[in-house]
Amino acid sequence: MAAFDLKTALSLFPIVNREEDIIKSLLDGIEFYKTVLRSEDHPLLINFILKTRLSSGAKLKLKTNYDSISDLTGDIKKFLLPNKSYTFILAQLQKCRQGNRTILEFGDEIERLFIELTIAQAGGLNTAYEILLPINEKTAVKQFARGLNNDRLSMIITCREISQVREAITIAIEEENERLSLNSETCYRIQSRNYYTKYNHAYNKNYKPRFFNKGQVRYNGSNVQTQRNQQMHSKEGRAFFRSKRINYVGETADNNNSEENETSLEFFRE
Structure with missing residues (x-):
């Protein structure tokens, strides 16, 4: 058994106010310290609680002296803790x-x-x-x-x-x-499927490719053929795209080379 120690008591017992949790914490500390404290030091603990750990209102509800720690804790439960039905x-x-x-x-x-x-x-x-x-x-x-x-x-x-x-x-x-987690995974799968449907023409059977300014695209059934054109500039500042394959009706780029069966598409700069 240990003797009464003031530093231990100060750190162990809170000052009582109207909060129920603080009062319960004080009661728990008293019950614990009682088990490790020598019996001859019990009056010191009682006097310490009554003089330093109680508010002015709590002191009015309790006695000025108690013969045992059990009597002190009993009155604290009876007069300080709120009675709830x-x-x-x-x-x-x-x-x-x-x-x-x-x-x-x-x-x-x-x-x-x-x-x-x-x-x-x-x-x-x-x-x-x-x-x-x-x-x-x-x-x-x-x-x-x-x-x-x-x-x-x-x-x-x-x-x-x-x-x-x-x-x-x-x-x-x-x-x-x-x-x-299952909901988030389901949403991710739906978003991934929608992205695949929107941007992958292999999934969408009705997809038709776009036409780009710098290339000719030809659609033959399920096959997509893309042909790159060679760009050249005329003296007038016009841009021509020359292709060896005729996909559109256009003007002949060079009258001198008409026998080569080449067709050019004319695009004006912006």
């Missing part, structure tokens, strides 16, 4: 819905409510708390499944034999992540 907590649990919150946030709220409900129903009796805890947790799991936004997740949680709220939260998060 278990019917009110049960009504909050039954009305709880996910709404705009994440699955984890909603699950934490359900877990907090069912623990508070169990504490309120137990009335400080450990045996009653141990009996009521699994019963209320099953009710909390059903309410968690009922309050989810996704009906598919609600059905999964309801059909499985889940007895713990934390397990239900984990399963719901895993199922939701799997659903989101």
Whole structure:
């Protein structure tokens, strides 16, 4: 057993205010330090709590001196912790819905409510708390499944034999992540298919190629033939595209070479 240490006590016990979590943290610290502290130093711990860890309003509700640490913690629970009716907590649990919150946030709220409900129903009796805890947790799991936004997740949680709220939260998060990954993969496949349909003429049977300024394209059934033309400039500044294959009716580029059966297409510069 250890002796009372002021530095340890200062770091372990928070200053009490109206927040319920702070009061519970103080009670947990007292219960822990009680197990490692020597019995002859218990009055020092009681005096330290009463003089330094309580607010002015809390001091008015408690006695100025206590014979045991158990009496001190009992009065702190009785006078400082808010008394909540278990019917009110049960009504909050039954009305709880996910709404705009994440699955984890909603699950934490359900877990907090069912623990508070169990504490309120137990009335400080450990045996009653141990009996009521699994019963209320099953009710909390059903309410968690009922309050989810996704009906598919609600059905999964309801059909499985889940007895713990934390397990239900984990399963719901895993199922939701799997659903989101499948949806993203499906969208990617649809986009890829649409891109292939739009830009690949081998897939689209009705595709016909375009005509480009610097080349002639001829479409013969399913075969596409592209012929590059040789560009030359005349003295007048005109651009001619000479081709050895006649695909369009055009003017003869050179009258002196008409016997070569060559045809040119005339394009004016922009």
